[in-house]
Amino acid sequence: MKTAKCRRWLIAIFAFLLLVAGGPGSLAPIAHAEEAIQLSVIAGIGGEYKENGIVPVQVSVTNGGADIEGELLVATGDRGNNEFSVGYYQSVSIAKGATKQVTITVPGSELSSNTYVALMKNGKIIAQTPVGGKRYNYDTLMVGVLAQSQDTANFLGVLPKNAVSYDVRVLPMKPEQIPTSGAQLQMINMLVLNNFALDTLNEQQIQAIRDWTKSGGLLVMAGGAQYKKTAGALADLSPVEVTGVTTVSSLSSLVADKNKPIELTAPFTISNGTLTKGKVLYAEGGVPLFAVQNAGEGKVLYAAYDLAEEPVASWAGNSRFWADTLIKAFGSSLDSSRMSNFDRLWPLQEAADRIPALKIPEVSWFALFFGVYALIAGPVLYFILRVKRKQSYMWVIVPGLAIVTGIGIFSFGAMQRGSGVMVHQTGFVQLTNDGQAKANAVTAFFVPSSGDYKVTIKGQGLSQPILESRRSDQIPKIWASIQADQSEIQFRDVEFWSMRKVASERTIPDAGTIESNLSYANGALTGTVTNKTNFTLKEVKVASSAQTQEFPELLPGASVEVNLPFQPSAQMRNNQKQRLATQLLPQRLQQTPREQSREEIMLDMVEYWQRRGVQSEVMIAGWTDQPIVEATVQNEKVKSDSISLITSALEVKPSKDGHVYYPVGTFDVTMSGSSVPVEDEGEGYRLPAGDITFDINLYRDEKKLSITNLYLYTWSDDNTPFSKEVYNWKTKAYEPFEKVFTNNVMTGDKAGSFLSADGIIRLKFAHQFGDHRHIGVPNVSVEGKVSNP
Incomplete structure (x- = not known):
């Protein structure tokens, strides 16, 4: 009887322990919280996004319980087995009964099918839901459309494949989906404005479109009779100054297929204006119908009619015509695979590992330490203990001496590394012809002790941690916040004597230019090159085809005289571009065999962009120790070092005789x-x-x-x-x-x-x-x- 009673008690206790440790009752607090907190998520634009650039993740939080403060976290970088690398977050405070919408910006490359959004409090998940959405490859041409009609520009989604080889996705947008930072529009390759009231956007959104265009975006401005309200504050970007409205009785210049002409049964309304810059692509009766011009690194296409107006909108040849027009207007800029991808920054990543101050102690020092140890542990101790007849003490003194020597070597290494954080930045800057620059940087920091570290990268643009082969739990140990004017990245539980890295992409609006006054004549490229930037350049090389000329330095405001032989028929071959990158290496590093230097590794960036056809054959390259991205480590003593490669295409002008x-x-x-x-x-x-x-x-x-x-x-x-x-x-x-x-x-x-x-x-x-x-x-x-x- 007692045995049966004990058995029942044991079963009851065991069942209770199961309930507490892992049974359904243990989930009650989370289930209750999830009932109180409701999360809904939309990634990108209407649930569609691209795997490169910055993707807005819009989270709606409804609080059915008590007031709560915490963090909304988008857990990314899934490595399987419910392990995530990076969490992009924003702090939130939600009152009881309230609903709040929060937009968290996340690199598209880090989003996957397992990415989730969680509301966290005190390090614990209160509620979570998957992100979902549809992801497109990096080489998809994403077209955003701001227009009165949602169907405007649908013809761009069916461009003939024999003219445009990549996929095109047209995304109707709402005003609230336009961000306040140009960098946050990177997911979009082309933006179409048509019969849209631009003044429904605020000043920050309009500036974001302007900045995005100048940094490489493709902007289409149209609207016909409504063009002026569409262009609004961006009218100065247009190649055509619109003065009014007119009509035409035919559109004979818009020909894509002679078997599918446009037939007008009534006068067709267009905006009337004159070309102020750029090039007219099509005109009717002297009135520009289409014109294009450069705007920084981007391009702007003007269309004189409303893209949604009939009969052009349903014209059978519309898609073919636009394929031809986009190629003619935007050319290779349509190739969205040219857009930046942090995977292509491996030369900067590898060079960032080579912190100059972080060197292995000289072999001579190790030899001295071990020599002294061997001398003392061997003949010296033996002689002393033999004289005193204490040879048995060797069993204690020699291990103790080994420990002291080990501590000494460790202390010497620690002394060389110092007590603060070592920050090392490698950068690659491509100057443009309008005073701006595209800048990529990798900032590495080496920590002397374990703990949590917070890195702030200032300025607009994209910054994200470089993921190493470290494993994490469901809650990531790297937390990042991409804001309009800076990015903050927290590295948690960092091991002592270890390194972490952050990759950054920026547009420098006031970088300046390298002004060239060069021309080809009498078998040589001659003239002057002037540094009109704030960068102090060292070990500068000017390259024309396979020929280079080196200058020790080029200070801000200074000029150098260029004289390089050339042969027009000896243009750069595809298999010579790697040789050009090698020739840009400073002369002092070409003379003797050595370990591969930071400079040699970083020049692979030039080789890559040369292969992509981005860099000109006539160019200048120089080095600076000025950091191109401002990076700080919060509450830490920092020792900083940096090296950046500055490049620019050089314009070749006609000689005096043309x-x-x-x-x-x-x-x-x-x-x-x-x-x-x-x-x-x-x-x-x-x-x-x-x-x-x-x-x-x-x-x-x-x-x-x-x-x-x-x-x-x-x-x-x-x-x-x-x-x-x-x-x-x-x-x-x-x-x-x-x-x-x-x-x-x-x-x-x-x-x-x-x-x-x-x-x-x-x-x-x-x-x-x-x-x-x-x-x-x-x-x-x-x-x-x-x-x-």
Whole structure:
């Protein structure tokens, strides 16, 4: 009887322990909290986002319980097994019965199907829900649309694949979805404004559109009779100054397919204006219909009509026409794969590991320590203890001496590292022609002791921690907050004597320019280069093709004289670009064998951008120890060091007699069509048996260019032999390449037939092999004379 009673008691106790430790009752507090707190999440724009750039995650929190203060956390970087790397957060305070909306900005590369949003209090999850949404690849062209009609610009989503090889996604936007920082618009490649009241946006949102455009965004401004309200405060970005409204009876210049013309049954309303800058693409009766101009690193396309107005909106040739127009207007800027990706910053990451102050002690010091130890632990101790007949003490003294020696070596290393945090920043800056600069940086910091550390990266832009092979729990140990003017990153439970790194991308609005007054004449590139930036440049090199000239330094405001030999036919080949990056290495580092230096590693950034066709063949590169991103470690004594590579394309001007040579990289070369699906590989395309068409846009600076010689270099990374043809704009037919080019040179007397009225040379390449083959984007340079129109 007693045994049965004891058994019942044991079962009851065991059941109670299960209930407390892991049974359903243990979930009661969280379940109750989740009932009190309701979370809903929308990622990106309407639940769609891109895997690069900054993605807004909008969280709506409804509090059905007591007042609560805590943090909203987006847990990202899922590595499987419910382990997350980074949490992007924002502090919140929600009253009882209230609903609050919070937008947390998160790098798109870190979002995945397992990403979740949680409301946390005192380090514990109160409620959580998955982020969800639809993710698009980095090479998707994302088009945001601000318009009166939600269906405006839907035709952009069905652009013909033989003209635009990448996917296009059109996203209607609401005013509240426009952020207050240009960096937070990075997810969008193109923004269409059409029949939209711009003044419904606040000043910060309008400035964000302006900043986004100047840093590389593609802006389309349209609206017809409503154009002025659409352009609003951004009217100065337009290539056309609109003075009023007019009508046209035909749109004969808008031709995409001769079998699908636009038929107007009534006068068609358009905005009326004059070109102030840039280039007119299409006109009707002298009135610009489409025009484009550069705005910093971005481009602005003007359209004179309302994109939603019939009969153009439902015109059967609309998508084909816009594919041609976008290629003509934006060229290679449409290639969204050129956009920044932190995975491409590995040279800066690797160089950041090499903190100059963090060096292994000299071998001689180790030899001295061990020599003294060996001397004392061996003959000295033996002699002393033998004299005193205490040899047995060796069993105690030698281990103790080993411990003291180890402590001494450890202390010496710690003394060399110091007691503060070592911060080392490596940067890569690309100066633009309008006083701005694109800057990438990796900031590494080495900590002397374990604990929590908070890093602040000041300025607008994207900053995110570089993930290492460290594992974490469901609640990440890295917390980050991307704000409009700075980013804060907390590293928790950092091990002593370890390193953490943060990658940053910024647009520097007041970087200045490298002004060049260079021209080609008599077999040389000559002239002056002036530093109009605030950077003190050292070990500067000016490069033209494979030739370089080095200068010890170039101070702000100072100039140097350039004299480099050149041959127009010796343009940069694709396989020579790595050699150019090597030649930019300072002379002192080329002379003797050595361990790979920070500078040599960082020059791989130039090689990458050269392969992408972003850098010009004529360029300048120099080094500075000025940090390009302001980084601080809160409440810590910091020892800082930095090195940055500053680069800029150099403009080549006509000589006094008008003679000019435009090197490779000057003109935009874009794919304009193909007979088969193609795979974009950045510097070229891979395609099955079929053909691909390239357009070379020779238009430049509103000046008339009379061609003397056009030099062309074609290539394939798998050495595929392919046929080549050139389009004759007079006969409207292709002709064999060898008939137009002799030894890859087209002389000026043939330009009249093979150069279109708006400065386009069209090439068709084809192969007939059974597998996919590579065809590279051709390199082109031009020699000739320029004159004002």
